[in-house]
Amino acid sequence: MIIENLTVRFGSFTAVENLTLEIPPGSVVGLVGESGSGKSTVAKAICGLVRYEGRMSGVDPKRVQLVFQDPYASLNPRMTVGASVEEGLSALPRGRRKDEVERLLSLVSLPPEFAGRYPRELSGGQRQRVAIARALGARPELLVADEITSALDVSVQGAVLNLIRGLQAELGLSMLFISHNLAVVRYVSDVVAVMHRGRLVEIGPAERVVGAPEHAYTRELLAAVPRLRH
Amino acid sequence: MRQLLRTPTGVIGLALVAATVILAIVGPPIWGEAAETIDAGAALQGASAEHLLGTDNLGRDILARVLAATRFSLLLAVLATVIGVGLGLLLGVLPSVLPRRAARLVTGAVNALVAFPALLLAMFTAVVSGLGARGAVLGIGMAIAPGFARLTQTLAASVAGADYVAAARLLGVPRWKIATRHVLPNIAEPVILNVTAVLGTGLVAMAGMSFLGLGVQPPEYDWGRLLNEGFGRIYLDPVVALGPAAAIILAGLGFNMVGEALAKSAARTSASAGPVSAAEVAPDDSAPDADAVLEVKDLTVTFPGGVTPVRGISLTLAPGEIVGLVGESGSGKSLSAFAIGGLVPYPGTVTSGRLRLNGTELTELGQAKRRKLLGTSMAMVFQDPMASLNPALTVGGQLAEVATVHQGAKRSAAWARAVDRLKHVRIPDPEKRARQHPHEFSGGMRQRAVIAIGLMGSPKLIIADEPTTALDVTVQRQILKLLREVSADTGAAALFISHDIAVVSELCHRVVVMYAGRIVEELPVSELAGGAAHPYTKALVASLPDLDTDKGEPLAAIPGTQPAPAEAGTGCAFAARCALADQRCGERPPLKEFGKAHTVACWHAGTVEIEVATR
Numbered sequence: 025m026i027i028e029n030l031t032v033r034f035g036s037f038t039a040v041e042n043l044t045l046e047i048p049p050g051s052v053v054g055l056v057g058e059s060g061s062g063k064s065t066v067a068k069a070i071c072g073l074v075r076y077e078g079r080m081s082g083v084d085p086k087r088v089q090l091v092f093q094d095p096y097a098s099l100n101p102r103m104t105v106g107a108s109v110e111e112g113l114s115a116l117p118r119g120r121r122k123d124e125v126e127r128l129l130s131l132v133s134l135p136p137e138f139a140g141r142y143p144r145e146l147s148g149g150q151r152q153r154v155a156i157a158r159a160l161g162a163r164p165e166l167l168v169a170d171e172i173t174s175a176l177d178v179s180v181q182g183a184v185l186n187l188i189r190g191l192q193a194e195l196g197l198s199m200l201f202i203s204h205n206l207a208v209v210r211y212v213s214d215v216v217a218v219m220h221r222g223r224l225v226e227i228g229p230a231e232r233v234v235g236a237p238e239h240a241y242t243r244e245l246l247a248a249v250p251r252l253r254h
Numbered sequence: 255m256r257q258l259l260r261t262p263t264g265v266i267g268l269a270l271v272a273a274t275v276i277l278a279i280v281g282p283p284i285w286g287e288a289a290e291t292i293d294a295g296a297a298l299q300g301a302s303a304e305h306l307l308g309t310d311n312l313g314r315d316i317l318a319r320v321l322a323a324t325r326f327s328l329l330l331a332v333l334a335t336v337i338g339v340g341l342g343l344l345l346g347v348l349p350s351v352l353p354r355r356a357a358r359l360v361t362g363a364v365n366a367l368v369a370f371p372a373l374l375l376a377m378f379t380a381v382v383s384g385l386g387a388r389g390a391v392l393g394i395g396m397a398i399a400p401g402f403a404r405l406t407q408t409l410a411a412s413v414a415g416a417d418y419v420a421a422a423r424l425l426g427v428p429r430w431k432i433a434t435r436h437v438l439p440n441i442a443e444p445v446i447l448n449v450t451a452v453l454g455t456g457l458v459a460m461a462g463m464s465f466l467g468l469g470v471q472p473p474e475y476d477w478g479r480l481l482n483e484g485f486g487r488i489y490l491d492p493v494v495a496l497g498p499a500a501a502i503i504l505a506g507l508g509f510n511m512v513g514e515a516l517a518k519s520a521a522r523t524s525a526s527a528g529p530v531s532a533a534e535v536a537p538d539d540s541a542p543d544a545d546a547v548l549e550v551k552d553l554t555v556t557f558p559g560g561v562t563p564v565r566g567i568s569l570t571l572a573p574g575e576i577v578g579l580v581g582e583s584g585s586g587k588s589l590s591a592f593a594i595g596g597l598v599p600y601p602g603t604v605t606s607g608r609l610r611l612n613g614t615e616l617t618e619l620g621q622a623k624r625r626k627l628l629g630t631s632m633a634m635v636f637q638d639p640m641a642s643l644n645p646a647l648t649v650g651g652q653l654a655e656v657a658t659v660h661q662g663a664k665r666s667a668a669w670a671r672a673v674d675r676l677k678h679v680r681i682p683d684p685e686k687r688a689r690q691h692p693h694e695f696s697g698g699m700r701q702r703a704v705i706a707i708g709l710m711g712s713p714k715l716i717i718a719d720e721p722t723t724a725l726d727v728t729v730q731r732q733i734l735k736l737l738r739e740v741s742a743d744t745g746a747a748a749l750f751i752s753h754d755i756a757v758v759s760e761l762c763h764r765v766v767v768m769y770a771g772r773i774v775e776e777l778p779v780s781e782l783a784g785g786a787a788h789p790y791t792k793a794l795v796a797s798l799p800d801l802d803t804d805k806g807e808p809l810a811a812i813p814g815t816q817p818a819p820a821e822a823g824t825g826c827a828f829a830a831r832c833a834l835a836d837q838r839c840g841e842r843p844p845l846k847e848f849g850k851a852h853t854v855a856c857w858h859a860g861t862v863e864i865e866v867a868t869r
C-alpha cells in the first residue's frame with residue numbers, strides 16, 4: 025500500500041499532516057510515537073473509518089483489517105466470542121464456520137470453550153486475543169495492528185508476535201504495526217517510522233533507526249524504553 | 255425490580271401503575287353496567303352518598319364511568335405508544351443503517367419534526383385522519399415519534415461509533431445486520447426504560463385530545479371525554495371534573511415515576527459496590543503487623559458457580575514501599591485490587607482472614623465508615639483515567655469535591671487545595687487547568703489529575719492498576735517518576751499492578767507474581783533478572799523482547815494457556831505449561847521461603863528450606 029500526502033482534520037485540529045508512507049507487499053512497517061501523535065488516526069484513515077485528504081493505492085480497501093487498541097470497546101458486549109469471530113467468516117459455508125472459529129481461537133492460544141463466553145467474562149488480554157482472531161479470520165491483505173500487544177502479557181506477547189510473523193511469511197501479509205514499545209516494533213518490523221505531533225519525523229530500516237537514530241525525538245523515545253534491571 | 259422498590263419514587267410509581275392495570279382489567283366487568291345505566295331523574299347531580307362523584311346529564315354515575323373507562327384510556331395510550339415508539343425506533347435506527355446521504359436526510363427530517371410543536375402535530379394528524387379515537391391515537395403516535403426517534407438516534411450513534419461496529423463494518427457485515435445485531439441489542443435497555451415514561455405522557459396526551467373534543471366521541475368515553483363533559487360544570491360541581499382529572503394525573507404520574515426510577519436504578523447498578531463478608535474464613539489469630547500499611551491474609555474472591563479468580567492471597571506493604579504485582583492477564587491482579595478497595599462487582603463475594611489498612615480491620619467497619627476510610631486513606635488509579643473522571647465537571651471541581659465531601663472543607667479552601675494538588679503532580683498552569691474539563695487534558699495529564707484526586711486526602715496506600723498501559727513510553731516514564739516521588743514525599747505505600755515486568759523492575763522495590771489467582775513467587779526486584787526461581791517467572795523474564803533481541807529467532811513464549819478460574823485443579827496450576835512438571839506437581843506446591851525476602855510455590859524451585867504456613 026502506498027499512502028501519499030495523508031492529512032486528517034478533526035474540526036480545526038490537524039491530527040495527521042501530510043504523511044507519506046509506503047508499505048511494500050509482504051513487509052511489516054512499524055509506526056511508533058507518543059500518545060496523541062496521530063498513530064491511531066493513521067490506522068483509521070487507512071481503514072476508511074475517518075475522512076481524510078490524500079491518496080491511497082495498492083490494496084483493495086475491502087481486504088484491510090484492523091485490530092483495535094482498546095479490547096474493552098472492540099467486542100460487542102451482547103455477542104458471544106464465537107459469534108464475534110464468526111462475523112468475518114461469511115465466505116465460508118455455514119457448516120465449516122464452527123471449526124474455523126475453533127482454529128482461530130487456538131491460533132491466539134484461547135481454549136475452544138471460549139466460543140460460548142461473553143466478553144465481560146474475559147480479562148482484557150483475553151479479549152484482545154479474540155479481536156485478533158476475528159481479524160485473521162477475514163484473511164486480510166493488509167493488517168493494521170494498533171497497539172495490539174500493549175494489553176497482552178509478555179508471556180503471550182511473544183507467542184502473538186511469533187504468530188503474526190509466521191502468518192506474514194506464510195500468507196504474504198503486509199502489515200502496519202503500531203506500538204509505543206520500540207523494542208516490540210523493532211522485533212517485528214522491517215521498516216520503522218517515527219511520528220511526532222501528526223508528522224513523520226524519521227523513517228528507515230528498523231536496525232538503523234534503533235541503532236543510529238537521526239531525530240532528537242527518536243533518541244528520546246529510545247531512552248525511555250523500560251529495561252529489566254540487571 | 256428489587257432495585258425499583260428501594261426508592262420512594264419507585265414504590266409510589268409501581269403502586270399507581272399496578273392500580274391502573276388492575277382497574278383496566280376488572281373495571282368494565284364490575285362497573286360497566288352501572289356506568290351505562292341512564293337515570294333521567296338523577297341527571298346533573300353533585301356529589302352525594304349514592305353518587306360519590308355525582309352524575310352526568312343522563313344521570314349516569316360518574317365514579318362508575320371513571321373506573322370503567324380505565325381500560326379504554328389505557329388501551330388508547332398503549333396503542334399510541336406502540337405507534338410512536340415503533341415509528342421512532344425505525345426513524346432512529348435508519349441513519350446508522352442507510353448510506354451517509356440518505357442518513358443525513360432522515361436525521362434532518364427528524365430534527366425538523368422535533369422542532370415542530372408536538373401538540374400541533376397531534377391535532378393536525380387527528381383532524382386529517384378523521385375525528386375519533388382512531389385519529390387521536392394516530393395523532394399522539396405521530397407526536398411521540400420524533401422525540402423517540404431523536405433519543406434512539408443519539409443512543410444508536412454512540413453505539414455506532416464503538417470499535418466493535420467499526421470492526422463489523424471492516425469485516426463486511428451487511429448494514430441491516432449491524433443494526434439488528436450490534437446497535438439494537440445495545441440500546442434496548444435505555445429504550446425500554448423510556449417507553450414506560452412515554453406511556454405516561456401518551457396517556458395524558460390522549461386524555462387531552464379527548465378533552466379538546468378531538469379524540470373519543472360519544473357514546474364512547476375515556477377519561478378525557480369524561481373530563482370534557484364535566485368541565486362545563488366545574489364552577490357548580492367541581493367534583494364531577496375532579497374525578498376524571500385525578501385519574502388522568504395519577505395514572506400518568508405513575509408511569510412517569512416508574513420510568514424515572516428504572517432509569518436511576520439502571521444507572522446505579524453499574525457502579526454499586528460489592529458485598530463484603532468475612533464469614534467463611536476464620537480470622538487470623540497471629541498478631542497483626544503494627545507497622546504495615548496494608549496487611550492482607552487469605553484474600554479470596556468468588557463468583558457464583560464456583561468461579562474463584564483470587565484464591566487466598568496474602569500480602570503486606572510497609573510504609574513507603576512500592577510493590578509490583580505482575581502476572582498474566584486474568585490471573586486476578588485487578589480483582590485483588592478491587593477486593594482491597596471494596597469494589598468487587600456484584601455478584602462477587604470477598605472473604606479474608608485479615609484485611610487491615612493502616613492498623614484498622616476493614617471488615618469490621620460498616621459500609622459508610624469503610625467507604626470514608628478508603629476515601630481518605632487510599633488512592634486508586636486505573637488504566638483508563640476517563641473512567642475515574644466525570645466528563646461533565648471541571649477537573650478542579652472534581653478534586654475540590656473530595657475535600658468538601660470527605661473532609662468537610664469549605665469551598666474556597668477545597669479549591670485552593672485542588673489547585674495545589676494539581677501543581678504537586680506537575681500539571682503546568684494549575685489555576686487555569688483546574689477550570690478545564692477532562693477532555694481538554696491529554697491522556698498523561700488526565701492520569702496525573704486522577705493521581706491528584708488520590709492526593710486530596712492523605713493517602714497511606716496507593717493502588718495503581720496498569721496506570722501507564724494506555725500511555726506512550728515518554729509519558730509513562732513521567733508518571734512512574736511521579737508515583738515514586740509521591741510515595742517518597744508522603745510515605746505512602748504503593749501497590750503497582752502491571753503486566754509489564756520491565757516497568758515493574760524499574761519502579762518497584764519488591765515483586766509479587768500471580769498465576770491463576772495465587773501468588774507463586776515474591777522476590778526483591780534485584781533478584782528478578784537473575785534470581786527468579788519459579789518456572790513461570792523465569793519464562794516471563796525470558797520472553798521480554800529488548801532492543802538487542804535476535805530478530806531471526808522466535809521470541810520465547812510460554813506454550814498453552816493459563817487455566818480459567820473455574821478449571822484450576824488441585825495440582826500446580828502451571829503444570830500443563832511447565833517443562834519441569836512431574837508426578838509431584840499433581841499436588842499443589844505451598845509458598846515456601848526460598849532466600850532472603852524471597853518465597854516461591856514450586857516443588858522444583860531449588861533447595862527446599864523452612865516451610866512457611868500459607869493457610
Ligand SMILES: Nc1ncnc2c1ncn2[C@@H]1O[C@H](COP(=O)(O)OP(=O)(O)OP(=O)(O)O)[C@@H](O)[C@H]1O
Pocket residue numbers: 144145146147148149150557561563581582583584585586587588589590599753818819
Ligand atoms: N464479573 C466477573 N464474573 C466472572 N468472572 C470474572 C469477572 N470478572 C473477572 N472475572 C474472571 O476473573 C479472572 C481474573 O480477572 P482480573 O480482571 O482480576 O485479571 P487481571 O489479572 O487483572 O488481568 P488483566 O491483566 O487482563 O487486566 C479472569 O479469569 C476473569 O475472566
Ligand code: SF4
Pocket residue numbers: 788789790826827828829830832833834835836839843855856857858859
Ligand atoms: S510445581 Fe511443578 S509444575 Fe508447578 S511450576 Fe514447579 S515444577 Fe512446574
Ligand SMILES: [Mg+2]
Pocket residue numbers: 148587588589719
Ligand atoms: Mg487487570
